[in-house]
Amino acid sequence: MTKSTRMFELIQILRAARRPVTADELAERLGVSARTVYRDIAALQAMRTPIEGEAGLGYVMRRGYDLPPLNFDQEELEALRVGLALLVRTGDSALVDAAGRIGKKIDALQEPVDWLKIALPGVPLDDPEKGCVSKGMLRAAIREERKIEITYRDEAGVETQRILRPVAMLYYHDCAVLAAWCELRRGFRCFRTDRIWACTLREDGFAGEGPALRRLWEDSDTPLVPFATAI
Structure with a gap:
């Protein structure tokens, strides 16, 4: 969560609260430390956001304040x-x-x-408890330019292990597809996410290479249809 998003959420929590909310409560809801909450509240108060209270007692938003x-x-x-x-x-x-x-x-x-x-x-909702790999994890790997290691099962049930450099996600009406550079095949391939049965984020990545890889992928003849099988 970015600082701006966190501060927006902090304002929303205080606006909805019926009693003073302590820094520890705010920290738990925002997934940060109490010290971070103190800093955010100080920054908001410096921007004349009407937050009142103090450490140990809790904080309230003055009535009538709106975004x-x-x-x-x-x-x-x-x-x-x-x-x-x-x-x-x-x-x-x-x-x-x-x-x-x-x-x-x-x-x-x-x-x-x-x-x-x-x-x-x-597309069926991904549910890691049922063995489905989170599409959020795949998108994070694209954003962060991290390699992933997957177990992929094609339409014939043949299972392979792949190390990928993911470059794009495509959402069709009945499936989602990950486009990636496959180190096993030394080329771009598309993988249906419902056939990815395991996925691990690797420590090594491809920092700075994402835009160039996407341009190469867009210029390639990699099939993009939803029934494409990665081979």
Whole structure:
């Protein structure tokens, strides 16, 4: 969680609280240390955010304080709501959770909308307890330019171990696909995420190579159709 996101969440917690909230409680909810909470509150107070209280007693937000309104018109807000709801179809549980958090922030500043309905069938939601690899982990490996080691089972049930440099995620209506440079095949391959049965983030990475690899992948003839099999 970035500092700006954490400070926004801190404000939201204090706005909703009915009693003073201690630094330890805030730290537990935000997943940081109490010392970090003290620093964030001091920074917010320096920006004239009306947070009152002190260490050991707890903090409250002065009544009447509100965040600035979102600068979106109604069409833009409805587009956001539909787009967030459609994330359920990706089967990416981390993105779905993030969409829910964003939706709550929009509802906190705007009237809720209950007449926009989205048909939900799509990619099955990833569930690590059922053996599914988290799509969030795959996206993190792309962002952080980390190699991953996977166990992949193709459509014929043949299992292989691969070391990959992941470069892109593609979401289709019935599956999600990871595009990567495969060290086993010495080339770009696409892997259906529902056929990845184990995944480990490796210590070694490919820092700085991601943009160049993506350009090479985009120029390659790697098949992108959802039924493509990595061989």
